[in-house]
Amino acid sequence: MKLLVFAHRLELGGTQINAIDLAAFLRDRRGVDVTVHATEGPALELLRARGLPFIPAPDVRLHPSPARIRALRDTVCRVRPDIIQAWDWWQGLEAYCGVHLPEGVPLVITDMMMHLTRAMPRGVPTTFGFEGLRRQAEAAGWSRTALLPPPVDTEANAPGASDGAALRRRLNVGGDAVLLVSVSRLSEYMKSESIKRTIEVVRELGDTLPLTYLIVGDGAAMPRIRETAGRANAALGREAISLAGAMTDPRPAYAAADIVLGMGGSSLRGLAFGKPVVVTGEAGFARLFSPETAEGFIETGMFGHGAGGADNAALSGPIRALARSPDLRTALGAFGREFVVANHGIEVVGDTLLRVCRAAVGYRPGRVALTADAARTAYFYLRERRFRVASRDAVERG
Template sequence: MKLLVFAQRLDPDESQMNAIALADRLRETHGYDIVLHATDGPAAQMVRDRGFRFVPAPDVTYHPAPQRMAALRRLVRGEGPDVIHAWDGWQGLEAYYAVHLRLGVPLLISDLNADVTRYLPRNVPTTFGCAALAEAAAELGWRFPMTLPMPVDTRTNAAEAVNGAGFRSRYGMKDGDVMIAAVAERPDASASGGTIRAIEAIRTLGQNLPLKLVLLGESDTDVNLRARVDAANRHLYREAVILTGAMPDPREAYAAADIVVGTGGSALRGLAFGKPLVVVGAAGFAATFTPQTAPGFLRSGMRGTGEGRFGGSAMLDALRPLAQRPQLRAQLGAFGRDFVVENHDFGRVAAQLAACCNAAKSGAASRMGDLVDAARTAFYVLRERRFRVAARTTVPGR
């Protein structure tokens, strides 16, 4: 099968890296002929190194963009792909109006958002990151919703792949310190984010336990977050909370951690390193990843919603036993690693993507359904003024 992968900008962020890696697996394992079409960026050389064609898309300041649509149409006419895989919603819109409606080329859209993107066409095969989103899309009228879990490279995201001991040494970890790794989020006014609740939990538990909370990412420049970190450290009379700053490759931190706090992709990465996990979410949600909770998290995409209690009680209840019981950490870490390999490994997800591409190629939506769907989609986009300003910054992979 000849597959044209239509992505955004080839920056080295997690989303674009997943698009490249999955395309590579389809080529290597399933024999696909891959053409990648995206705005040029730092990751373009990685595409070329992997041996499939890269055709740059125009650099634009907003989406959907007529220039990108025209370039895609020319490319499709020249290449004759069997299927176009639009990686995320804006590429989906551009491919839908540029080539699917006009030329009848089969289209597969991957909606990468944490919620169903309602302005996307409902008559086009669309993948969602978890079963709960696919079910929600079906209820909203999507005719061909499918599940495509977030992929994880379980070879490079593994404890033995990087030097966790070196990270602990650089940040002054002592023998017996229990390190908790979390991606730093920007705090909001409600202080409901997982980062804030993790800091508050350390203020409490750190009085009796040798805990170190390491916050990964660029939010170290946020004044409010820095103030909370400083207050927690003053309260405990030691550096119990550490801000690392930007980390383009945070794998050493995950390898060094004893516990990971996260959601979505960061949660899966922690599990891939064999670490016990506390999944955080909206409205005060926090729960330990266990054999009992795993099916629900698989269905929800490693996310959760609490009951609106914004205190840290759920976080405390999850962290306390993990901090106190090394054997429990080892057991849950081993279980989590097996879970990721079984459900999210790149090879397994690529096989699911191949099935989705085959379904898109063989599916036949009615012409009338396409026309009605096109009108509905245009109405939603125009009504909500859903014109995306193209990102021009590089986001570190998590």
């Protein structure tokens, strides 16, 4: 089977890493002929390291883009794929309008957003990143849905797979210190709020607990986060918060951590390293990943919504408990590792994607259904004014 993976800009974000990991798995372990079509970015280095064939897409601001549709058509003519896997709604719409409707090229849309985008076509096979959203889409009329949670390569991301001790030495983190780690794009939307709240908690608890906080990532929110971190360090009289910037390979940070804080794919990679994880979200949401909460995260994804306000109790409570108890950290880390292997391992998720793609290759909707779905998609797209800038900070799983 020939698969064309149509992704967004290759930034160091969860969705882009997911696309690369799954493409490499399908080629290397399942014999699929894979080509990746996306806009160049920092994650291109990872894609090239995996030896994946790559055809660049134009870098544009507005989606759907005539320039990207033309480039996609040229790529389809060159590759002659059996099916296209489009990551998220803007690539999905460009593939839908550009080659699926006019040329009948089979299409699967992989949606890793946290909310249902009604402007996506309901008749195209679509995967969703967590069960609650998949069920919501099914109730709203999506006819061919599947659950495709964020994948984790549990061999490359595992205890002992990277040298965390060297990073701790470089940061001058002693053996008694408790190192908190967040790996995230520092976007103004959604991502940065929990990081700023964590800085506040470290400032609050740092006088009585030996907390150090390492932030790995870069983005538009970096200046404000650096300013917040500077104030906290000045108040504590020590370098309690460090900003490492973006790391092409952040595995040493996960390996060095005593506690990982994050959402989506980042939280899952923390679990894969056998670390206890506090899952963060919007409006002050924070919850310890544990046997009591794991089932809920299957339903909602590794994310949540809090009550808002300035109170950071939901975050400070788990951090305090974990910092005080090495035994709790060990037990939750072992549980989290087992959970990720069973539910998010690259083989589990990759084989699900392969089944979805194979089924979609042979799927041909009737002309009446296809026309009705196209009309509905156009209506919702125009109604919701989807012709807009596709933000680099779009909500994603990881």
